[in-house]
Amino acid sequence: MKIALASDHAGFRLKERIKEYLARKGIMYEDFGTFDEEPVDYPDLAYKAASAVQKEVCGRGILVCGTGIGVAIAANKLKGIRAALCSDHFSASCARAHNDANILTLGARVIEDELALQIVDIFLETPFDGGRHLKRIKKIEMLENENCLK
């Protein structure tokens, strides 16, 4: 599974650390930018990586900005994207097991690099639980299709 990576300028340094980490673990990735610390607009970068996940060019995505909030909001505008901002182990585990999150977002100005890398591990290794959670994901898909829920 290939991972789509992207960040804005605030997330650039952590994205580079995540790249090194994935490479060391032999995990394939595609870097959609940004490629330096010049200011950029996070929706542009979030869109590039989230599109790759949406089109199944990449199996999952990891997006980084200052807080992780902007990239999460932007990525979640794309149909089929379930982007989860995680700043702790438990949220990362639930984002996969309960929400089947296909994108992890991280706040480079919020958490330390080591914690971010641990969260990346949990996000990549935790399977979706399915079962009762699947029904809830289906309801999110209904919302995407602008169908009313009963």
Ligand code: RB5
């Ligand atoms: C950039 O200064 C900052 O606003 C951005 O990285 C992010 O935190 C937005 O949500």
